[in-house]
Amino acid sequence: MNSFPNELLAGYRAFMDGTYKQQRNRIRELADKGQTPSTMIIACCDSRAAPEMIFDAHPGELFVVRNVANLVPEYAPDGRHHSTSAAIEFAVNGLGVSNIVVMGHGRCGGIKAALSGGEVKLDEGDFIGKWMSQLAPVAEKVASAGVMTDGERQTALERVGVRQSVNHLKTFPYVNDLVEKGELSLHGAWFDISTAELWIMDHETGDFVRPEND
Amino acid sequence: MNSFPNELLAGYRAFMDGTYKQQRNRIRELADKGQTPSTMIIACCDSRAAPEMIFDAHPGELFVVRNVANLVPEYAPDGRHHSTSAAIEFAVNGLGVSNIVVMGHGRCGGIKAALSGGEVKLDEGDFIGKWMSQLAPVAEKVASAGVMTDGERQTALERVGVRQSVNHLKTFPYVNDLVEKGELSLHGAWFDISTAELWIMDHETGDFVRPEND
Amino acid sequence: MNSFPNELLAGYRAFMDGTYKQQRNRIRELADKGQTPSTMIIACCDSRAAPEMIFDAHPGELFVVRNVANLVPEYAPDGRHHSTSAAIEFAVNGLGVSNIVVMGHGRCGGIKAALSGGEVKLDEGDFIGKWMSQLAPVAEKVASAGVMTDGERQTALERVGVRQSVNHLKTFPYVNDLVEKGELSLHGAWFDISTAELWIMDHETGDFVRPEND
Amino acid sequence: MNSFPNELLAGYRAFMDGTYKQQRNRIRELADKGQTPSTMIIACCDSRAAPEMIFDAHPGELFVVRNVANLVPEYAPDGRHHSTSAAIEFAVNGLGVSNIVVMGHGRCGGIKAALSGGEVKLDEGDFIGKWMSQLAPVAEKVASAGVMTDGERQTALERVGVRQSVNHLKTFPYVNDLVEKGELSLHGAWFDISTAELWIMDHETGDFVRPEND
Incomplete structure (x- = not known):
């Protein structure tokens, strides 16, 4: 049935x-x-990392994109469909959000696949390998850090991925303009789905740190 | 700061x-x-239509994709990045979900734009017009239904969009295989963000109806 | 005066x-x-990471070695003075401890020097460069992980160093014998000197995780 | 487990x-x-003589080396690993401490071994005998002081050991330079782990005396 x-x-x-x-x-x-949400969140599809849960958000507060591994592609208008880029444009130009948060999380299946592990093989399937290939250059570097454990490499790539996505946001001309005018802030965050720790990306160093009065 | x-x-x-x-x-x-979610939900980014809220879902229950206007593209592997298709592949082949729900909602800004209204103009930005053009053929037909009010046309296109997305899901070969084997079910739903009424797509007729003991 | x-x-x-x-x-x-301490702790000299403070320990409970960066050298009896190896021998054979904990910590000046930063230059001075060179092979690998921030590399090497030291403990024949007999346990830990988080090394994977009912 | x-x-x-x-x-x-500790303490690993306890020290105050019997080796750069010398270099040149305290204590197991007693035999293991052999010349003299009791010989060697270590500190060229400039002070101390009496080494005579208003 x-x-x-x-x-x-x-x-x-x-x-x-x-x-x-x-x-x-x-x-x-x-x-x-x-709706007049002040924040856009770009998060992962993972069933354990819903932004509304993590930020105890009420209706109307968060404009939310969710894709596998919370990736932001580089600005590349080519006349084709771009799901995430369209949502960014809608949020920034249509809704005038003040903040964009890219939120990664621990034990991400997409990131695990990018490091050649987990449920999904990148070279089978039609789409997931291509989608995760956006991280391939940095995934290769992280994968080669031989003295780190699988878990440490996984966390490292989850955070490197957030940094890359925040940087990609700046390649959108209107995003960059508003950031320079001080009208839009870009943020990175990483959520541990087990301990529920929230880590915030430091804007200067790129490091992820616990929020101060946590 | x-x-x-x-x-x-x-x-x-x-x-x-x-x-x-x-x-x-x-x-x-x-x-x-x-995670072993049994259901994937394809929903809109709108801050008023979080699937976890509407279905009172707990962590681990829903694998959630959110894009503008909850669109599923046709299966079209072309070696490029496809955010939504990658998520579908991940959910079906990687996680083995039993249900996919495409969930539209009332007063959708993306749909409004597709009918040439609202906050966003389709012919201005780089991406949102292209993204919504996936609905262009049906949007045109709905727009020309002269005797309907703007609100009626909007609701109509929101529902037509869900039907189209459910049909597009069947163009994915592995989705279709599993549906035919009875191992995967596809569903459409529409949520009224004001009255909070949930409408379910009837599989035979495509009509949206209130669930029985609601 | x-x-x-x-x-x-x-x-x-x-x-x-x-x-x-x-x-x-x-x-x-x-x-x-x-004294009959059941635990030996190998910790760093850092003034912010005293094991007695972190574990709220009373007199008689912890036998404590402290050297720069809490390093355990490989077992290498060569008729020379070996401060840390002598202390391990004393604790295991003389006192019969049941646990040895190697405890690293965040923002470690010795580790920073091994990554070529901070207050101390490894190639000046007579001893600190040689001492930290015990980490040189792994430090080089961590240093080359180009996509990680300085802070992430620092944490990574702090933890890699603990893993190496725990492995070096097993090169001591009497340590290894007792571990195999189940009479001695080896542990790794890492302490964040800012948030005071304690992370414990998982024996299977080598990952550092928060203690469960923390 | x-x-x-x-x-x-x-x-x-x-x-x-x-x-x-x-x-x-x-x-x-x-x-x-x-960290900017003004004092480095070189203490014993003994579980009953933690410097932070004895001096009621707060985080950030004491940079602490702990080895068996709180020994400072002579300055002898030979391209090998020297744990204690590396820590001295780090404290003096890296952190710029103003004081170095060598702290001995009563009933020290390492000292007891050097007098051929206690839990550990110097001629058995690989390292502890070699480590304590740094005290061999003075231990032999103390051991031959026939009219003293075992307890008196033990206390005597504990204090002789502190004096030797303070003298060894001066063989480090940069330590000696700073001492002569009046920028660094070297101290000896001895702690009775039973009565908790603290004895301070007099700089002129080398005697250990109770601090004045104690």
């Missing part, structure tokens, strides 16, 4: 009895006035 | 004190054993 | 009025019966 | 709930600014 998953219907009813009842006015107002 | 948004840090602390404290064991176990 | 530092004398008086008064009986008993 | 010692984890939690909570700001500042 082909019926809509029961657990989703049950969850929907829980939402209606809980969050919707409590926030009904706010939700209706948001629908009428339109 | 360029510091990490305070509201996100405050939200993170609320998450740590609440959800994480309550679900710590489950979350840690998920991190150790790996 | 050459007099004994006043702050040490003041501290000594505080110790006499506090800890000594409270633990006088235990301390005297320890003096009479001899 | 090979798990991290429970008493250390319990101690760590006590540290986090106590000292770290109280001194968090100071500790974080120390991490950021780097």
Whole structure:
């Protein structure tokens, strides 16, 4: 049978009895006035790393793109479909967000694949290998750090990937303009899906550090 | 200054004190054993339509792609980067999900743009016009339905878009194989961001209907 | 003038009025019966990483070696003076400890020097360069990981150094014998001198992880 | 099983709930600014003689080397690894300490071995005999002082050892230079692990005396 998953219907009813009842006015107002999120988050599809959960966000607060391994491609307008680039353009030029956060996370299956491990092989399949190949140059460097464990290399590439994506954001001319004018801030973050530690990218050094009054 | 948004840090602390404290064991176990979500959701970036909220989902339950207007492109392997296709491949072949839900929603800014309205003009930016052009043939037909109001046309295209995306899913050979074997189900849904009504796509007719015991 | 530092004398008086008064009986008993610490700790000289502070240890509990960067040399009896090896022999054969913990820490000046940074240059001086050269092969590999930041390389080498030292412990025949008999356990740890996070080395993978019910 | 010692984890939690909570700001500042200890202490590994305890020292105050019997070797650069000499070089040239304290203590197992007693035989193992042989010439003289008791000979050698180590410090050219310029002071101390008496070496006579207003 082909019926809509029961657990989703049950969850929907829980939402209606809980969050919707409590926030009904706010939700209706948001629908009428339109969304004005101040933050765009570019996150991974992983079922353990939902940005709304991590930041306890309410409806209307976060404009969220999710793709495998939270990658931002370089600005490359070529007349083709670019899902993530389109969303960035929509958020920056259409909604006028003030912050873009690229958020990586631990034990990322896409990153693991880029280091040639895990559930997915990059050279099988039609798309995942190509998608992750955006990280290939840095993945190769990280993979060759022979004295590090598999886990350390994985964490390293997860963070290197966030840094690369933040840098790619600056290749979008309108993003860069707004950053230089001080009207838009770019951020990197990394979330440990086990301990739930949040690490923030330092803008000067690129290092990931725990937020201060955490 | 360029510091990490305070509201996100405050939200993170609320998450740590609440959800994480309550679900710590489950979350840690998920991190150790790996994710095994049974459902992939393809949803919109809109800040008012987070799938985890609508389905009251816990960590580990939903593998989530979010792009502008929740579009699935046709299967078209051409050696280029395809964000959404890569995620579908990862979910189906890597994680073995049993359900894929394409979820549209009301007052969608991307759909509005496709009907030549709203915050974004399709012929200005570099990417959003191209991205939404995937809906151009059907958008044109809906736009020309002269007796319908703007709001009706908008809802119509939101639902037509979901139907098209579900059909595009079947163009992926491995998706189609699994559907035919009965191992994978494809679903469409539409969420009214104001009244919070959930509408489910009927597999036979393509109509959107309220779930039965709602 | 050459007099004994006043702050040490003041501290000594505080110790006499506090800890000594409270633990006088235990301390005297320890003096009479001899020490029977169950744990040896090999730690760094750094003033911010005293093992007794980190583990809130009482007199008699920890047998502590401290050298720059908490290095354990390979077993190499050659008729010369070996400070750390002598202490290991004393702890294992003389005192019969059950655990040896190699404890690294963040922002280690010795490790920084091994990566060619910080207060000390390895090629000046008579001894520090030679001492740190025990890490040279792995330091070179870590240093060449071009996509990682200085801070990430520093943390990586701090942890790689602990792993190497734990491995070097096993080159001591009597250490290895006791480990195989299950009478001695070897451990690695890493302490963040800022956030005070303690990370424990996993025996299987070599990864550093937060202790579970932390 | 090979798990991290429970008493250390319990101690760590006590540290986090106590000292770290109280001194968090100071500790974080120390991490950021780097350590600037004014005193280096060369002490014994003995679990009953931690310098931080005896001098009630806070994080950042003492740069601490610990080896068996708190020995300083003579300056002898020969292209080999010298743990203690490397630490002295680091403290003096890298950190610019103002004081070096060599601290002996009562009932020292290393000293006992040098007098042919206690848990460890100098002619058995590979390293401890060689290490303590640095005291052999003076140990022989003390051992032959026939009218003294074993206990008196032990205390005598503990103090003779401190004097020798202070003298060895002066064989390091940069140490001697700074001492002559009045920029660095060398000190000897001896701690009774039972009564907790602290004795200070007089610079003129070499005698150990109780500090004045003790």
